[in-house]
Amino acid sequence: MKNKKIITAVIALIGSVMIGFVVFVVNSNNTHTVEAEQKSAKVVKKAKKTEKAKKLAEKKKILNEWKHPSEAKDYPDLNKHQNAYLEVSIPEQRVYVKDGKKTLYTMKAATGEKKSPTPKGTFEIQNRGDSFYNESSKEGANYWTSFKDWGVYLFHSVPTDKNGKYVESEAHKLGKRSSHGCVRLTIPDAKWINASVPDGMKVVVK
Incomplete structure (x- = not known):
């Protein structure tokens, strides 16, 4: 009877540990997912900013071409x-x-x-x-x-x-x-x- 209680307690402890591990893994994955999404959003934002800067530079170049030699x-x-x-x-x-x-x-x-x-x-x-x-x-x-x-x-x-x-x-x-x-x-x-x-x-x- 005493051995049965010990076994039951051990099983409960192992179950608690497993549940805790699963929760940790899920939370960890969620954290990585959020971080990945944030990083991806930053990359997209930076790319859009770079593209916008290129377009503005090209527009400025066209508008100011009369100030410069025709060829480089x-x-x-x-x-x-x-x-x-x-x-x-x-x-x-x-x-x-x-x-x-x-x-x-x-x-x-x-x-x-x-x-x-x-x-x-x-x-x-x-x-x-x-x-x-x-x-x-x-x-x-x-x-x-x-x-x-x-x-x-x-x-x-x-x-x-x-x-x-x-x-x-x-x-x-x-x-x-x-x-x-x-x-x-x-x-x-x-x-x-x-x-x-x-x-x-x-x-x-x-």
Whole structure:
């Protein structure tokens, strides 16, 4: 009888221990599950934040492209390309610095609107200057370089107002026909042509 009570007590004790172990395992699993879910949520949140930051950076880059060179590489050394010329593509709204059939550099541009088109043909670099302002069109620009009619048709920066401030609404039109006939370029691209392209260089507009 005494042995039976001892056995019963041992069985009860073992049962209690087993129940406690099961409860511990369940709670432990629940804790790990919650921690895993929290970690997963943090990873997703971080990924969304990173993606949002990338989109904002890309949007900012697009909005500010007129302030930067068109390509992420150095402009060509024209001393090494004696036969280089400029090709303006109206359909593509690009200016190509070429040597024969090889394109050395590509610039995003904005040529004349349909009511004031950029003339097609073969021309050459003429005179140049730092800046201008046209009272009749209420528009100016920096780093102008003429290729036809000695100051009428130009390569130049995105437009400026009468105070010399860049007009951002117009600057964002690079890549679209939007000028009065000149070829608009980003500020650095216009500056490079103004400073580096020699008088007499061939200009082909097509």
